[in-house]
Amino acid sequence: DTGVSQNPRHKITKRGQNVTFRCDPISEHNRLYWYRQTLGQGPEFLTYFQNEAQLEKSRLLSDRFSAERPKGSFSTLEIQRTEQGDSAMYLCASSSGLAGGDTQYFGPGTRLTVL
C-alpha cells in the first residue's frame, strides 16, 4: 500500500499525559498537512510542512501542540498535557506540490480519546 499511513490508529490516554502521533506520507510527496476532526464537523487545518520546513500553523495549534518533520519524510504531532477537549480524530495528508490543484491525500487518521 503506497498511501498515507498513520500510527497509532487509536490512542486512549488520561488527561495530563503526553501523546505522539506519526504520519508517513506518500513517498514522493514533499508537502504534509495535519488536520483535526471532531464529531459532526469537517476537518480543520492545524499545520503544513513543505519538506522539513513548517510553513503555516493554525491558531488552533496551541502551545501544547508541536509538529515536526525532521528529514522531510515522516512527521510527528505531539500533544503535551492533554485535555479532554483534545479528543478528536487527527488526520494527516500529503501532496506532491505539483501543478493541477495539488490534491491532498489523507491517511486513515488517529483517533484520540482523553479520559
Place this chain on the structure above:
Amino acid sequence: AQSVAQPEDQVNVAEGNPLTVKCTYSVSGNPYLFWYVQYPNRGLQFLLKYITGDNLVKGSYGFEAEFNKSQTSFHLKKPSALVSDSALYFCAVRLPLTGGGNKLTFGTGTQLKVEL
C-alpha cells in the same frame, strides 16, 4: 477568509435515483474546489476537483460536480445512486495562490443515505 457551506446535514435517496449533494463557497479570487468522501472510522478519500476549464468535472465512482461561478456553488451529483455510496461527503476549498497557504477549508459534511 474562505468558507464552505453544506446546507444539508443528510440527504436520503433511493437506489437507482439521481443524487445531488449541495455545496456553496465563499472565497476571494478563483478557488480550487474539492469533494471528499469519508466512510466510518476512515480517513477522507478524494473524489474529484475543479481547478479551471470545463465547469463539469468527472471523478471517481461515477460522481461528477458542476462548478457555477455566478452562484458560487459546486454541487456533487451522480446519475444513479448505489447503496454503497452511503457515506459522509465533504466539500472543500482552497486558494490557488501559494502565498495563500495550502490549507483546505472544509464544510461540515453531508451524510448521504441510499436506500433500497
